[in-house]
Amino acid sequence: MALNSRNTHHSTGANNPFLKRYVGPDDGLLGKNLYGNHWNQYKPNGRNVCAHAFIGKLADGSIATYQTLPWNHRGWHAGDSANDTHIGFEICEDNLSDPSYFVAVYKEASELCAFLCIAYGLTEKNIICHSEGYKLGIASNHSDVMHWFTKHGKSMDTFRAEVGRLLKVQASDKTTASNPKNLYTIQVGAYSVKANAEAMLAKVKAAGFKDAFIKTE
Template sequence: MNLQKLILINNACFKAGKTITPKGIMVHSTGANNPNLKRYVGPDDGLLGMNQYNNHWNQERPGGRQVCVHAFIGKLADGSIATYQTLPWNHRGWHAGGDANNTHIGFEICEDGLTDASYFSAVYKEAIELCVYLCKLYGFSQQDIICHSEGHKLGIASNHADVMHWFPKHGKSMDTFRTDVKKQLEAEKSQNPVTPQTKLYRVQIGAFSVKANAEAQLAKAKASGFKDAFIKYE
């Protein structure tokens, strides 16, 4: 994942300053044929490129709407794919049009014409890696990931089709997406297993008022194999 950060500090959502305890992730797509991050994220940081229309979301109400997500995935000026974090992960976003704003981290995948397999494959992979990152950060599993249309079916989001108007065109669904997130989580876990901590049991064998007696007992303990034995003066 190519994770960058440009917080949309001028957006009214950020200014509202409300936080949440994230309980899941909601996947969105933008619904417009423009795969360039600069359309939504700005101003130009040297990687995004210049938005000549200045219609990015780093303003009070972009296009007169109350909208803001935690991240965008799309193209940089050089054509490579990146993720831009645009809100703190625990900030209450304006992305779901429902109660999921209070519980879910929401990110947008910038759409193109929906037929470019190479672009889809790249942003799909980036989205998986972002979800794996957030799962590890907050202790989520793949079951805590939904898309906007699933959120609507659950009654926690407005009636939008994303991402199920796009994923099936490339043989994918939210079920395959969750499966792919699970596979990567398991692969990373197997590569970095947690080593159980060794329990230490400390033994105090006595207290002596005569230093020579303490030193003699220390020597005896070390001779018996207690190499980390020491004298503590009180």
């Protein structure tokens, strides 16, 4: 699908880390946007803007991702041709100086990108931010996310490396699940009298074989 060929990484450019500013209506977790100016509606404030997802704080301060468009639907997030080819999500910015918030949304964003890469057969190399999109000539002239990441010692290269690590973990877990370890059962006796079988079971467990059991045939 052409719309799912890449992932584009944005941040909102405003000091408001709460999802309710951009996503609505309140589902009991978001909290209520008293001004009704969230982006999850037709032309908010007259603007043509709609990302596929937002990452930020719920009302209780925990971090979450909210999907606002189908992943294979054309978004309006890049200001240029990347709208036709890229999935775009926004991270709700705070004042850019809180390391704990940054670490939390950085982790959430990397996990979201890993999920999308697996879902659409992409790799970490397919991920760009808005400012990289501008340099490639496919997005408008915005600085996100490099104006924020560098304040915390991160870059898109470190971000892509983290997504790559998550993809390797997922691949390893999948391989392990599809190739379980062989299990071998050893029979230590066969008895026609139940009391004798129970006596042997007690001896085996006393020897340290806690998983021993009696099987009736």
